[in-house]
Amino acid sequence: MTTRTSSISAPSLPLGADAFAAVVAKLRASAGLRAKADIGRAAARLGIGGTDAVRVGDDCAAIPDGEGFLLFAIEGFMNEFVAGDPWFAGWCGVMVNLSDIAAMGGRPLAVVDAVWAAGEDGAAPVLDGLRAACERFGVPLVGGHTNLSTDRGQLSVAVLGRANRLLTSFDARPGEALIAAIDLRGRYREPFSNWEAATDAPAHRLKGDLELLPRIAERGLARAAKDISQGGVVGTAAMLAECSNVGVEIDLARVPAPADIDPARWLMSFPSYGYLLSASAAGTPAILASFEQRGIAAAAIGTVTADRRVTVTHQGAREVIWDFTRDRLLGCAPGTGTGTEDAA
Known part of the structure; x- marks a missing residue:
């Protein structure tokens, strides 16, 4: 370091x-x-993009709710990252999602996770990292999905937030x-x-x-x-x-x-x-x-x-x-096609 x-x-x-x-x-x-x-390829297959009522291509889905917006984001992690630094992967699962919420002018409400691991010992450092981050940032982890019978560690984390005014x-x-x-x-x-x-x-x-x-x-x-x-x-x-x-x-x-x-x-x-x-x-x-x-x-x-x-x-x-006059990246700009930017 x-x-x-x-x-x-x-x-x-x-x-x-x-x-x-x-x-x-x-x-x-x-x-x-x-x-x-x-x-962008996945979004095209799903038929979603930047022209939808809830536009994709942003750090979160911004869902109109009363006078503000609910914000919904998810992050998935590379297998080699989870295997190489499982505690930090768990921490990052929370941290990067909270960063996405903030990037859109929001404040987080709750976190859920999905953890796959080869047994309880394999899951322990990931779960410890998740717990440590939620406690430090002061955001509740309210549930998720667990599979302890897989041959490798995998992780995804989602967060719900709220914004009064969007970025x-x-x-x-x-x-x-x-x-x-x-x-x-x-x-x-x-x-x-x-x-x-x-x-x-x-x-x-x-x-x-x-x-x-x-x-x-x-x-x-x-x-x-x-x-x-x-x-x-x-x-x-x-x-x-x-x-x-x-x-x-x-x-x-x-x-x-x-x-x-x-x-x-x-x-x-x-x-x-x-x-x-x-x-x-x-x-x-x-x-x-x-x-x-x-x-x-x-x-x-x-x-x-x-x-x-x-x-x-x-x-x-x-x-x-x-x-961009020659090549798309996400392909989600209004009027240019379909795409999304989930968990950027």
């Missing part, structure tokens, strides 16, 4: 002119980004700033590119940090946001852009990052706490201040554009990572 960082400063990625081309190549080949296309993946507009907010007070949990910044944080800090997103929504400071997923900063920006039928241009040097980090790995990492928001010039200063007041690094890293391309820049160099 790397040395823990505690500063909210966001140094520039250690990226020279020669390294930029190598980083671009890795971003284009990112497995975390390419895997999102699988979601969505469908409401970024050209000319808005693209903001990244990431908790840098962590380290990699090897061998996966998971930035661990929550397991030893106090409960009051974890709850307060998640509360920032619904407050931003309710104050009307932003309309669009997305939880940074396994696609990393650039991949998540691509999903946000596609759903909103826009493009984004990202200045890599402005992405909040720990000191002495590998730039390609960081840009494709899953942070314990990381969000992208699209906001007007009027709302951006208040959003940045709200994160920084809680010790979370935040910066305007780029601009939402009208050209439907995901572009990265560095020291005058400029490269297109994804062109």
